[in-house]
Amino acid sequence: SQQGEEDPQALSIQEGENATMNCSYKTSINNLQWYRQNSGRGLVHLILIRSNEREKHSGRLRVTLDTSKKSSSLLITASRAADTASYFCATHSGYSTLTFGKGTMLLVSP
Amino acid sequence: DSGVTQTPKHLITATGQRVTLRCSPRSGDLSVYWYQQSLDQGLQFLIQYYNGEERAKGNILERFSAQQFPDLHSELNLSSLELGDSALYFCASSADLWTAGEQYFGPGTRLTVT
Numbered sequence: 774s775q776q777g778e779e780d781p782q783a784l785s786i787q788e789g790e791n792a793t794m795n796c797s798y799k800t801s802i803n804n805l806q807w808y809r810q811n812s813g814r815g816l817v818h819l820i821l822i823r824s825n826e827r828e829k830h831s832g833r834l835r836v837t838l839d840t841s842k843k844s845s846s847l848l849i850t851a852s853r854a855a856d857t858a859s860y861f862c863a864t865h866s867g868y869s870t871l872t873f874g875k876g877t878m879l880l881v882s883p
Numbered sequence: 884d885s886g887v888t889q890t891p892k893h894l895i896t897a898t899g900q901r902v903t904l905r906c907s908p909r910s911g912d913l914s915v916y917w918y919q920q921s922l923d924q925g926l927q928f929l930i931q932y933y934n935g936e937e938r939a940k941g942n943i944l945e946r947f948s949a950q951q952f953p954d955l956h957s958e959l960n961l962s963s964l965e966l967g968d969s970a971l972y973f974c975a976s977s978a979d980l981w982t983a984g985e986q987y988f989g990p991g992t993r994l995t996v997t
């Protein structure tokens with residue numbers, strides 16, 4: 774079963790707009806990671822946030838984590854057409870492996 | 884380029900057949916993970932090897948098996964293939980055992996079972 778569930782399932786925006794994706798999970802975690810997947814290709818790691826962190830930035834990416842609500846959000850600012858991809862959250866708990874959600878498909882139109 | 888390589892890129896085979904997917908991890912990474920991605924199930928973890936030993940098992944069918952060789956490359960064997968096994972199969976690698984850090988994904992093998 775999926776640990777993380779992304780919302781929305783799909784998002785369509787214009788270039789220059791911000792995109793926000795959310796991830797909810799069920800059990801306590803060590804860390805939460807976001808990955809990007811371009812159509813049919815391998816996943817690329819974007820950012821990792823630990824359970825004791827609340828916010829993290831990397832370039833145009835901003836990730837927040839609220840462990841009390843068991844949720845995280847990924848914000849992509851000033852989006853570009855090249856940001857079109859699927860975005861997955863993955864949670865790491867205990868000594869287990871990563872558990873991925875089903876992803877949010879982001880379409881950025883020029 | 885993640886540094887993880889997978890062969891072949893595409894594989895088309897018939898039901899009942901057996902195939903072997905190959906993965907070479909990033910240089911220096913000791914952990915190798917196999918995932919299956921399909922439209923209905925999403926990205927499912929199958930199995931992890933660390934330095935030649937099986938370390939964790941996920942939703943891997945009994946018809947599937949894997950191994951990691953002394954040179955750290957890994958193979959995923961799928962047998963008695965069914966139509967439902969059609970999917971993208973990804974290999975990922977990481978440096979550590981407990982997977983707390985990021986994983987580096989290969990480009991995947993697209994398996995089509997006809």
